[in-house]
Amino acid sequence: xxxxxxxxxxxxxxxxxxxxxxxxxxxxxxxxxxxxxxxxxxxxxxxxxxxxxxxxxxxxxxxxxxxxxxxxxxxxxxxxxxxxxxxxxxxxxxxxxxxxxxxxxxxxxxxxxxxxxxxxxxxxxxxxxxxxxxxxxxxxxx
Numbered sequence: 001x002x003x004x005x006x007x008x009x010x011x012x013x014x015x016x017x018x019x020x021x022x023x024x025x026x027x028x029x030x031x032x033x034x035x036x037x038x039x040x041x042x043x044x045x046x047x048x049x050x051x052x053x054x055x056x057x058x059x060x061x062x063x064x065x066x067x068x069x070x071x072x073x074x075x076x077x078x079x080x081x082x083x084x085x086x087x088x089x090x091x092x093x094x095x096x097x098x099x100x101x102x103x104x105x106x107x108x109x110x111x112x113x114x115x116x117x118x119x120x121x122x123x124x125x126x127x128x129x130x131x132x133x134x135x136x137x138x139x140x141x142x
Contacts, residue, residue, distance in 0.1 A: 009086030009130040010108055014039055014063045019134045022059065022111055025086070026127035031117055032059035034134065039063065054114045061131065063109040067102025070095055076115040084108040086129040093118045 014020065014037035022032040034057040054075065062068065068079060074097065081090040081104035090104050094115045102110070117123070 009128065010082065010084055014061060014131070015133075020061060021132045021134060022061065022113075023130045023132065024121055024123050024127050025130055027121055027123060029121045029123075031080075031111070031113055031121060031123065031129070033057060035059035035061050035111070035131075037061050037063060038065075059114070059117075060112045061109060062112070065110045066104050066107040067100065068110045068112065069100045070097050071100075073097045078113040078115055078118040080111040080113065080118070080123070080129070081107040082109050082111060082129060086131070088123065088125050088127045088129060091118050091123055091125050091127075 009025070016037060016039040018037065019034040020032075020037060021030060022035050023030050036059070038060050054077070066081070070077065076094040076096045079090075079092040079095055079101050080088055081102065083089050083106055089107055090101075092101055095101060104110075
């Protein structure tokens, strides 16, 4: 009997200028329709700093990251720690400024979402997610 490998839910590499749809496959909902990837040093350091509000399209995905902080932020955010296969390892709702989350063992990356996203979608630890590159999904290439 041969083992069947499950499809990869997390892209091998995220691109800094691309947009990604973050989906909760367990609940059948889109958590962010057009999240950005924090792949460059500058983007990772600046993150959401200085923003007073955020929409679902302002969500950020930090690949190869096991912890985040909300120091100097002006608003609460929802945070997901994702495993390499897209499983939610940890979910934190409405994390206020000046907090530290992690490190989360086994995490592939962290997603920062608008506060209320997790409650509105019932997203929780153990849910399965997928990150879909929008250009690839639309069949337009990169």
